[in-house]
Amino acid sequence: MKLNTVKEKQSWIADLGNGYYQNPILFADYSDPDVIRVGDDFYLISSSFASTPGIPVLHSKDLVNWEIISHVFDRLPYDYYDTVRHGAGAWAPSIRYHQGQYWVFFGIPDHGIFMSTAENPAGPWAPLHLVKEAKGWIDPCPFWDDDGQAYLVFAFAKSRCGIKNKLKMCRMKPDGTALLSDPELVFDGNANHPTIEGPKMYKRNGYYYIFAPAGGVKPGWQTVLRSKQVYGSYEDKIVLHQGKSPINGPHQGGLVELESGESWFIHFQDRDAYGRIVHMQPVRWENDWPIMGHQQNEENIGEPVLKWKKPNVGKEYPIKAPATSDEFKEEILGLQWQWEANHKPEWYKLNEETGLRLFAQPYPKNSHQTLAECPHVLCQKFPAPVFTVTTKFSFHSSSPTDQAGLVILGKEYEYIALNSDGLVHVAGTRENPMPIEEEKEQHLLDSSTVYLRVQVQEEAVCQFYYSVDGKDFLKIGDAFQAKKGHWVGAKIGLFCTTKEVQKDTGFVDVRWIRVENNGMITAK
Structure with a gap:
C-alpha cells in the first residue's frame, strides 16, 4: 500500500x-x-x-x-x-x-x-x-x-x-x-x-x-x-x-x-x-x-x-525520489530547480500566499530575443518516461511585450505563454545559423489567471493544454517531440520575459507546479 x-x-x-x-x-x-x-x-x-x-x-x-x-x-x-x-x-x-x-x-x-x-x-x-x-x-x-x-x-x-x-x-x-x-x-x-x-x-x-x-x-x-x-x-x-x-x-x-x-x-x-x-x-x-x-x-x-x-544494506528504507512538484511555500526554491546560467536574486521572490513570483526580465543585449538565450529560465529535469506537468499562473503585464509561460527546452523547444492578447504557442530553435522563434497559434483569453499543462508520453512526445478553471483543459498546438540540449536532456522551464530595454514591473505569480504520472488526459 x-x-x-x-x-x-x-x-x-x-x-x-x-x-x-x-x-x-x-x-x-x-x-x-x-x-x-x-x-x-x-x-x-x-x-x-x-x-x-x-x-x-x-x-x-x-x-x-x-x-x-x-x-x-x-x-x-x-x-x-x-x-x-x-x-x-x-x-x-x-x-x-x-x-x-x-x-x-x-x-x-x-x-x-x-x-x-x-x-x-x-x-x-x-x-x-x-x-x-x-x-x-x-x-x-x-x-x-x-x-x-x-x-x-x-x-x-x-x-x-x-x-x-x-x-x-x-x-x-x-x-x-x-x-x-x-x-x-x-x-x-x-x-x-x-x-x-x-x-x-x-x-x-x-x-x-x-x-x-x-x-x-x-x-x-x-x-x-x-x-x-x-x-x-x-x-x-x-x-x-x-x-x-x-x-x-x-x-x-x-x-x-x-x-x-x-x-x-x-x-x-x-x-x-x-x-x-x-x-x-x-x-x-x-x-x-x-x-x-x-x-x-x-x-x-x-x-x-x-x-x-536490492543492495544488502541490512534493513529496508522508505521509498523516495528526487523532488519535482513544488507548492512554493518555502523560503527558498526547491533543490530540483536550476537556472540556465548564473542567476540573480532580483529575478524572483517567494511568498507563501502568492507562490513564486518571476519578474519580467529583458532579453540579453545583442541577442536574437529568443528564449534559448535567456539565463532567467527556471528549469528542472524530465523525471520519467511518461508524466504530466500542471501549473497555475497569474500574469500581471505592464507592457505589451511582457510574456510568461511554460517551456519544454532543448536545442529545439516549444512553449505556451501568456501575453497581453491571450495565450500563444511558439516553437523555436537555437541551432545554426541563428536562434529563431515562430508563433504557431494564439488563443484569446479574458482571464489573467490560467492553468498551463504539458503531457509527456513515451519517446518524449509532448502536448500542451490550458484551462481557465483548472478542470476543463483545451489543447493548444500540435504534439511535438522534445529534443535534447547540448550534453543535457530536455527540461521543463518557467519564464517571464519582456522586450523592453529596461526592466519593467511586469511579473507572473506561479502558485504551484505539480508533476504527476497520471495517465492520459481527456481534452475537449
Whole structure:
C-alpha cells in the first residue's frame, strides 16, 4: 500500500517494493554520476554544465531511493557564465571522503580544474578553489594513497585541446589545493579505447584501479585499468557493454562497496530528450577484476540488468525520489530547480500566499530575443518516461511585450505563454545559423489567471493544454517531440520575459507546479 501511495505522487520509482529494484534508479538527467559510501549513507553527484546552482548532491540509504540535499556551488566562477553557455560549465565531477571531509573535484573545460570541500554534504560547501588553470582538462578524480601521497587523474576534451584518448596523472598537495608535478601519461587508449575519459581511481587488494568509459557516449563501454604501481603500467579490460540489452553506452560512473561486502557500479545511459539517466549494476570480483552486470560473454564482459535484488544494506528504507512538484511555500526554491546560467536574486521572490513570483526580465543585449538565450529560465529535469506537468499562473503585464509561460527546452523547444492578447504557442530553435522563434497559434483569453499543462508520453512526445478553471483543459498546438540540449536532456522551464530595454514591473505569480504520472488526459 505504501508503494502505491508513493507511485501516485512520483513519476518514477526504482524500488519495486518486493526486495528488488528496476533500472534506471534515477530516470532523470544526472549525467556522469559518481558515488561514495560513508558509514551507512550514500552520496551521488553529477554534472550540471552551465546550470546554477551547480553539481547536485543526492543522498540515499540503500542506493535505490534518492533525494537531493544540496548543490556544491551557487554560481559558476567568471562573468562569462552570466550568459547562457550551452554545453559549457561544470563537467563530470568526482566525490570522495577523506580525513573527515567531503571533497568534490570537477573540470570547467574552458578554464581549469576546481575543488570544493564540506564537513556535511548537505552543505555549506566551501567557495570554489581553482586547483589548476588549464584549457581542455576534464573529469578529474582525486586519490589519496596509503602513504599520504595525493594524486589527481584526469582526461581531456577534444573540443578544447584536440585530445580524446589519453589519461594523465599529477601528484597533488594533500589538501587538494594545487598540483605538485607535471602530468604524466598513465594510459593511451588510441589502439583499443578511443575517447577514453571520466576516470575514477580506487585501490583494492594491492591494485590501483582506474575505471574509465571509452568508445563514445552511446556506442561505448566501461573499461577498467589496473596496476600494482600508481603510475602504471596499466592492464585494461572491458567489463560492461550493451551486448544484447537495450541499454546503450553503459559506462561513466562510480564504484561503491558496502559493509556487507557487496560491490555496485552506478553509471548513465543516454536517452536523448530524457538525458543521461542513472543505472546500477551488481559487481562481483574474479582474479581481482570486477565483473559487472549479468550474462557475461566468453571474455567476462557483462550486460546491464533491468531488474535485480536490492543492495544488502541490512534493513529496508522508505521509498523516495528526487523532488519535482513544488507548492512554493518555502523560503527558498526547491533543490530540483536550476537556472540556465548564473542567476540573480532580483529575478524572483517567494511568498507563501502568492507562490513564486518571476519578474519580467529583458532579453540579453545583442541577442536574437529568443528564449534559448535567456539565463532567467527556471528549469528542472524530465523525471520519467511518461508524466504530466500542471501549473497555475497569474500574469500581471505592464507592457505589451511582457510574456510568461511554460517551456519544454532543448536545442529545439516549444512553449505556451501568456501575453497581453491571450495565450500563444511558439516553437523555436537555437541551432545554426541563428536562434529563431515562430508563433504557431494564439488563443484569446479574458482571464489573467490560467492553468498551463504539458503531457509527456513515451519517446518524449509532448502536448500542451490550458484551462481557465483548472478542470476543463483545451489543447493548444500540435504534439511535438522534445529534443535534447547540448550534453543535457530536455527540461521543463518557467519564464517571464519582456522586450523592453529596461526592466519593467511586469511579473507572473506561479502558485504551484505539480508533476504527476497520471495517465492520459481527456481534452475537449
